[in-house]
Amino acid sequence: MTFKPLTAGLASVLALSATMALAEKTDLVLGMQLEPPHLDPTSAAAGAIDSVVYSNVFEGLTRFGPDGSVGPGLAQSWDISEDGKTYTFHLAEGVKFHDGTTMDAEDVKFSLDRARAEDSANAQKALFAGIESVEATDPQTVTVMLKNPDGNFLFNMAWGDAVIVAPESIDNIKTTPIGTGAFMFDSWAQGDRIELKKNPEYWGTPAMLDAVTFKFISDPTAAFNAMMAEDLDVFAAFPAPENLPQFDADPRFKVLIGSTEGETILAMNNKMPPLDNVKVREAVAHAINRQDIIDGAMFGYGTPIGTHFAPHHPDYLDLTGLSEYDPEKSKALLAEAGVTTPVKLKMTLPPPSYARRGGEIVAAQLRAVGIEAEIENVEWAQWLETTFRGAHDFGFTIISHTEPLDINIYARPDYYFQYDNPELQKLMEDLSVESDPAKRSEMLKTAQTTIAEDYVNAYLFQLPLHTVAKTGVEGLWINAPTQAADVTGVSWSE
């Protein structure tokens, strides 16, 4: 009987402290695997930079929403001329950089001109290649003239590589980023964490959190432990899918399963015999059982794809039927192509677990039809040098193409898988100057079918995005239309 008041008292103390904690909690500790090398999104490819600063610190003329749509950013509205070559952007009023200077049309002109300059170090310089000139008409208006009409221009301007920076603060942008976002840079303990704090003078909807800490934990086991010990509130892109059921079963946590723009493919060297024969590539495609790979390498997470296109995109076509798992057909195709089995081909595998784990399974499946894939595990630096660039010394490789809407890489004959189809190149050229939505959609569908029927690569699955968060964290992005951990809309629920 003596227990009763004690437990009741304890419970009320707990309840009290719980409500206090919830009411006061206005900060967030977010874990990520990779640390950004520096904080300038306009001069490096490292996705980790965008993860920290995109939308949080830096903003562009337009911005990606959580669903991948492109909406207004610093440009609140825009007019497009009849011929589709002139974009007039109307900038938001009263926007200030974090150092107190005003953001106006001159800053936009400076940012775009800097990105497309001769000596620019922008990793996505191609985004700006279509710009003819940028004019600051008045402080709130920017006019961009394009060389040709470009249906993708607003989409291009939403990338992290196209954010607006100021000439006053550009020299120190790598260590002290000064943007216009709802959060401002606070401090960086290299190797450990970056801290952002709320921008009290934000021009738009203010952030709900007062402070956000990004912590960098590369080891998957350490990431799991840090979440379990509640050192972190959120882990974006949790690296170990095998641990997700444990979080799911724990009431302290929730697991968000979303999609990325990452088409994970078994890329083939289209110039290397016998892979230069479409029948052989078709045989490879039929030898692969996607579900086994998704189950084995991704613990069941991931959407099968049959072409190089994101399944959540409205123009996506499900073409998985063209490359159904059928080892007998595969063997027949190899015989028809006149290939004497076993064929030996090198398969280079970069570090991510989808590639290393997936590669083992793919190799076993290929062996069953008479293709010996000799696995070579490589580091990123090595992969870039020997597989992606230079000699293209590979037969197969597994890689996730994470850039949004990147089917146009198939129009580049020098691209690493070396697919050379003039018809598709023409189609992509036409697409880049087409701005009628219905026609664009039709063209994108044709492109998807063409590459699927040519079996350029074997299409495996869309890379999933797993976010683990404490129960009570609201407003996180579930999908990753671009690499970003946008925390401007995140809050703690009651």
Place this chain on the structure above:
Amino acid sequence: MLRYTLSRLLSLSISLAVASLVIFLVIEILPGDPAVLMLGVNAQEDTLAALRDQLGLNGSMLTRYVDWVGGMLVGDFGTSYTYRTPVADMVGDRLWVSLPLAIYALTLSTVIAFPAGIWAASRRGSAADVGVMGITQLGVAIPNFWFAMLMVVVFAVNLRWFSAGGFPGWDEGFWVSIKALTLPAVALALPQASILARVMRSALVDTLSEDFVRTARAKGLTRSQALWRHALRNALIPVLTIIGMQFAFLLAGGIIIENVFFLPGLGRLIFQAISARDLIVVESVVMLLVFAVVMVNFMVEIAYALVDPRLRRR
């Protein structure tokens, strides 16, 4: 003593010169272009060329080697390719984690190993000796990263006494930082303490069977008096050697433990720099570690001379 010190210093300089050459050559043959890695798959050729120029990757091998060594001699370790901050500053920051961690672990290891080793040696063949030997055998056999993960699961995930890792920084307070370093230090110290205790015991056992100890006993000293006054000092040479090696290992070799506890130390800096092909950082940090190891060995050799006067006269 002076000649002894000078000859040690000469061999130290030669080691450093050879090491710098080896490090530079190994880094040169490592495949992977830093510029390509930084700018990614969509980079255009002109952008890559502009970046290579900015990084100073275009000079000949000889000029780059001379620049690097010349810079280090005047204390300029270069600027990191990826972080774009001076390497010296980065190393300075990381050293504030790695050095205290190494000292903490070595202190723990010594504090455990000395009493255990002396105790086991003084009761040779007893249950105590067998017990100490058994436990240290286990300590040597258990991989430290596994022990580290076990401690995280018990003390961070289940008991919640410690954080699972990370380092708040010395600005946040001395005890907070010491607390953050405790689990890693224990994980590093356990195998070291086991090795040290075994070396301590066997060195002491050997010394205890020497003639001078028998003489001391014949003079009327008790077993423990003979041990503390005569045997212990003579047993210290092998123990000092091991401590020196362990300190160098702890400073440079904490990579795995730093990864388990995601500590921003030197080991993780090298690890990240290698995969990012931040070659200047790799070169300079490895060189610095070589320097540290050589210096520690130098000090150990000086310490030999202090505990063993015979060496001073050579």
